[in-house]
Amino acid sequence: MIDKFVRSMAEAMAGIRDGATVLIAGFGDVGMPNALLDGLIEQGAGNLTVVVNSAGRVHKPGAATQGIARLIELGRVRKVITSFVRAQSIAGDWVRDGRMEAEVVPQGTLAERIRAAGAGVPAFFTPTGAGTLVAEGKEVRSYNGRPCILEEALPGDVALVEAWMADRWGNLVFRDASRNFNPIMAMAGALTVVQTHHVCDVGQLPANEIVTPGIFVDRVLHVAAGDPKLTR
Template identity: 85%
Template sequence: MIDKFVRSMAEAMNGIKDGSTVLMAGFGEVGAPHALLDGLIEQGAGNLTIVVNSVGRVHKPGQPVQGVPRLIELGRVRKVITTFIRAGSIAGDAVRDGRMEAEAVPQGTLAERLRAAGAGVPAFFTPTGAGTLVAEGKEVRDYDGRACILERALHGDVALVEAWMADRWGNLTFRDSSRNFNPIMAMAGRLTIVQTHHVCDLGQLPANEIVTPGIFVDRVLHVAAGDPKLPA
């Protein structure tokens, strides 16, 4: 019997290795797998490459450091691949001081690199970033009079995903804008770990409402809405 639910955070995080590339879903706080990120911090893997939409929030004195900034503060992140880093943030300071590498990617390009990885497309050409610093070191071709640069698919060793509802096969639905990067990161991860707010019986999800089929999911942890590990 297929049952992808795990019983504990330790089981969900088992086997994540030093040096892994970790895809971290979410758009700011929305749709981010906060509980799984806390679990990754507790699990201890280091020398990580984190792929995330943004690490740009400036930390306010007196507030706890959480999420990706906490991983960076602990010295566990070698590199971030992201669309935005704010000067004066924990991530920005780490890059400035040479403690962490950063690769800035236009947001649409980041999404398409992830989608390509899940779809089995090794690379694609896009006009986005042509003629800018983004194009440095990349192949450039002319298509219909427009310069386009070659971008490669972006795979993850691990994808951390938040879902609204899941069944035991790992079929997932998402709520409103929390869908954001979650489906494409689920597809692009070699090991996809999901935290879900709600659990349903097999067959309860209408087929045309399933956004991420269970074939892309390896582990599911139920983190109920209202859990203190989730943002209000």
């Protein structure tokens, strides 16, 4: 019997190694797998490459750090691949001081690099970034008179995903804007770990509402709705 639910955070995080590339879903705080981020911090893997849409919020001096900012502050992130690094954030401080590498990618290109990885497309050409610093060191071709740059797919060793509801096969439903980067990252992770607000029996999810089929999911951890670690 297929049952992808795990019983503990330790089981969900098992086997994540030092040096891994970790895809962390979410758009700002929306749809971010905060419970799994805490679990990754506790698990201890370091020297990570973190792929995330935004590398942290503005940091208020004296305030406790959480999530990605905490992971960075603990010295566990070697490189961040992101569409945005706030100047007044833990990530911004670490990049500015040379303690962490950052690769800044246009948001649409970042999403397509991740989607391509899940779809088995090794690379693609896009006009986004042509003629800018984004194009440095990349192959350029002209299509219909427009210069386009070659961008490589961006797979992850691990993908951390948040879902609204899941069944034991790992079929996932997302709620409203929380869908954002979650489906494409679920496809692109060699190991996809999901935290879900709600669980249901197989067959209870309407087929046309399943965004991520269970074939892309390896582990599911139920973190009950209402837990402060879950986003809204």
